[in-house]
Amino acid sequence: MAFHLQPLLHLHHPYAGVYAVVKKIPRGKVATYGQIALLAGMPRAARQVGLALRITPGSIKIPWHRVINAQGQISMRQHDWQSGGDDYQRVLLENEGIEFSAAGKINLKKFRWLPPSPPSLEMPCC
DNA sequence: TTTATGGCTGTCA
DNA sequence: ATGACAGCCATAA
Numbered sequence: 579m580a581f582h583l584q585p586l587l588h589l590h591h592p593y594a595g596v597y598a599v600v601k602k603i604p605r606g607k608v609a610t611y612g613q614i615a616l617l618a619g620m621p622r623a624a625r626q627v628g629l630a631l632r633i634t635p636g637s638i639k640i641p642w643h644r645v646i647n648a649q650g651q652i653s654m655r656q657h658d659w660q661s662g663g664d665d666y667q668r669v670l671l672e673n674e675g676i677e678f679s680a681a682g683k684i685n686l687k688k689f690r691w692l693p694p695s696p697p698s699l700e701m702p703c704c
Numbered sequence: 705t706t707t708a709t710g711g712c713t714g715t716c717a
Numbered sequence: 718a719t720g721a722c723a724g725c726c727a728t729a730a
Contacts, residue, residue, distance in 0.1 A: 592727090611712055622725050624712040629727065632711060645711080653711040667711095681718090 591638075593630035595619060600631070603644040606674045607691035608684060610648045617693055628653065643670040644691070650683040 591597070595618040603609050609617075611624035620626060631642045632655060643666075647653045652667050668678065676689050 612714095615712085620726085622713080623727080625710060625725070626712090626727055628711040633728095642711090647711080648713055655711050 591635070593626075593633075596627055596630040597634065597638055597640050600640045600642065600645060602693075603641055603691050605641075606676060606689070608644045608646050608671070608676065608686070608689050609691045610686070611645060611653070612648055613690075613693075614645060624648075643667045644674075646684060648686075650686045652682070 596614060599614050599617045600609075611627040612622070614627045615621060615623040618627070627645070631640075631645060634640065634642060652671075654667070668682070671684070672678065676684060678684060
């Protein structure tokens with residue numbers, strides 16, 4: 579059929595918006611869950627972003643590791659903190675040049691990704 | 705439908 | 718700086 583022209587974009591997925599935003603985070607930068615939620619048009623739905631990333635289909639390739647919590651730390655699934663897989667995300671980030679403090683935190687002032695159109699800094703055209 | 709639970713966040717002690 | 722709490726909102730039971 580003529581409808582498989584969009585096989586790479588999972589537009590049917592309820593969190594397609596989230597994935598689209600996460601995909602925009604450039605290498606060497608990070609964003610917070612709340613930030614992603616805001617950009618995806620669902621303010622204060624930070625937890626849903628976490629859920630979205632958690633259930634991300636393997637067929638969707640996104641830099642999920644560049645999404646961290648507002649404290650500048652890595653959030654991990656309850657499932658992982660006991661299996662010790664928490665360092666994985668950190669390794670990926672360090673690989674991109676992101677630095678961690680001794681307490682394992684990232685300086686958001688320095689590494690936070692600033693989206694192209696910052697929300698509500700100015701009034702819409704006059 | 706009601707309750708519980710999150711890869712969260714801001715506030716307050 | 719750290720810990721407890723209350724909002725937040727989509728899933729899972």
